[in-house]
Amino acid sequence: MDHQLTSSIALANVSELEKQQLLKKLLWKILPILFIAYFFSFLDRVNIGYAKLQMQEAIGFTDSQYALAAGIFFIGYAFFEIPSNILMDKIGARKTLARIMILWGVASASTMFVSSATQLYFLRLLLGIFEAGFFPGVILYLSFWFPSYMRGRVTSILILATLTAPIIGGPISGLIMTHMDGHNGLGGWQWMFLLEALPIILIGLVCLFYLTDKPEKSRWLTQEERLLHKKIMDDDRGPHDTTKQVSNHSSAAVLSCLKDYRVYLLASLAFAAYCGSYGFNFWLPTMIKEMGITDIAHISFYAVIPFSLAAVGMITVGRSSDKRRERRWHYTLSMLFGAAMMCLAAFWTGDMITRLIILGLAGFGFSGGVVVAWSLPAAYLEGKTTAAGIAMVSTLATMSGLFAPWIIGVMREITGTNEAALLSIAAVMVLAALIMVFLIPAKAVYVSDK
Known part of the structure; x- marks a missing residue:
């Protein structure tokens, strides 16, 4: 009892610097390996954009068949995402994330053996099934370790992997x-699919022994650090957060999510931002080729220009949103700016480099939208079947990976150009900005100082 009293007094007198030091320790312990894993996750799902430049002639498939192959991944991903996140809630992050990485690595490597569009459909569907639950699982996992006012920054670092993958992985794929x-x-x-899949199998095995399921189980934190962390998280939730939680792995949790309108609002925000991201990843190499660049390695290096500007947007908007503890206008202005640049790119008739820069500025906008959109679910759904709720948001948002390649492919086949495709994505982004302004409540978009 005396020890508990002493600990309580010590925690009451802890400085802000000590809290920041602990959170920084958590950041450096947890985030690097998750970032690397997400890097390969995104690379393995979008490297088909570069593979298309050789595969299409080798196997023989149309643009529409390619769009279906690129998007069918997300059907498997969507159907198995909630079960995967519920399983994580039951057996823990360590086993769940390791299982996901190893299986998707095997599926991705197996893509080297396809010889028809049908086989490609099957393996892309399988890849989606195996990878299902990884991202929402990581978002849920990070919510165990970091308070709400840090999640914009942490999420922006994690999601930066989706841009690091094409910036670094794109040229590697091309080479x-x-x-x-x-x-x-x-x-x-074929070599690309094999060599880019093997690392994630190894990372999955490392995660099995490296990660800790919950902060209270960590052996690398002292007892004092665990108590301080609990205080930080309790303070962040606030003294009035007494909501009775439905079990995260119960059928009632899933049904509750299906009936919760907030899930659909949050999903629409991420869906629209992802439309730009997946449109870029699956079609940008083809667009650059149509600008007159035929060498695959050169295409991958030119693609670095728009992806780098998108990365700047992700970091800048994420940091600014956290600093100002504000989400609504950071998302809205980012998406409107991105949509405007997408429209400008559609009608630009000047040189290629300038068009790539304009596309990069569009990426600046929708990438900022992605990170802000993903800073909301863990806080807005907190205490309300969080695991199933985050998974449901991710499931619905991820369907943009099916929609964006499809709408771009259809518009290209109908018009023979990219203009209508870019304008379609811009319209989706504007609609999401309006949803954020008029339908998302203030309590979801302003992070109070706890």
């Missing part, structure tokens, strides 16, 4: 496809 083409009788696209 592999160029220099390994024909080696040992395999195409460059």
Whole structure:
């Protein structure tokens, strides 16, 4: 009892610097490996954009079949995302994330053996099933460790992997496809799928032994640090957060999410921002090729321009949103700016570099929208079947990965150009901005100082 009293007194007198030092320790312990894992997650799902430049001739499929193959991943992902997140709530993050990484690595590597569009459909569907639950699982996992006022920053760092993948992974993919083409009788696209899948299998095994399911189970935190962390999280939730939680892994939790309008509002915000992201990842290499660049390695390096500007937007908007503890206008202005740049790119008739910069500024907007959108669910749904709720938001938002490639493919086939495709994505972004302004309540978009 005396020890508990002493600990309580010590916690009451703890400085802000000590809290920040602890949170910084958590950041450096947890985030690097999750960032690397998400890097390969995104690379393995979008490297088909570069593979298309060789695969299409080798296998023989149309733009519409490619769009279906790129998007069918998200059907498997959507159907199995909630079950995966519920399983994580039961067995813990360590086993769940390791299982996801190892299985999706095997599926991604197996893509090197496809010889028809049907086989490609099947493996892309399988890849989505195996990868399902990874991102919402990570978002839920981070909510165990970091208070709400840090989640914009933490989420922006994590989601930065979606842009680091094409910035770093794109040129690597291009070089592999160029220099390994024909080696040992395999195409460059086959080597790319194999070499980019193997690392995630290893990372999955590392996560199995490295991660800790919950802060209170961590052996690398002292007892005092665990108590301080609990205080930080309790203070962040506030003394009046006494909501009775429905079990995160019960059927009632899932049904509650299906009936919760907030889930659909939050999902629409991420869906619209993701439309720009997936449109870029699946079609930008093809668009650059149509600008007159034929060498695959050169295409991958030119693609760095828009993806780098998108990364700047993600970091800048995420940090600004956290600093000002505000979400509504950071999201709205980012999305409207991105939509305006998308429209400008659609009608630009000048040089290629300027058009890539304009597309990059569009990426600045929708990437800022992505990070702000993902800073909301863990706080807004807190105490309300969080695990199933975050998974449901992710499931619905992820369907943009099916919608965006499809709408771009359809518009390209109908019009023969990219203009209508870019304008369609811009319209979705404007609609989401209006949803944020008029339908998302103030308590969801302003983070109070706890």
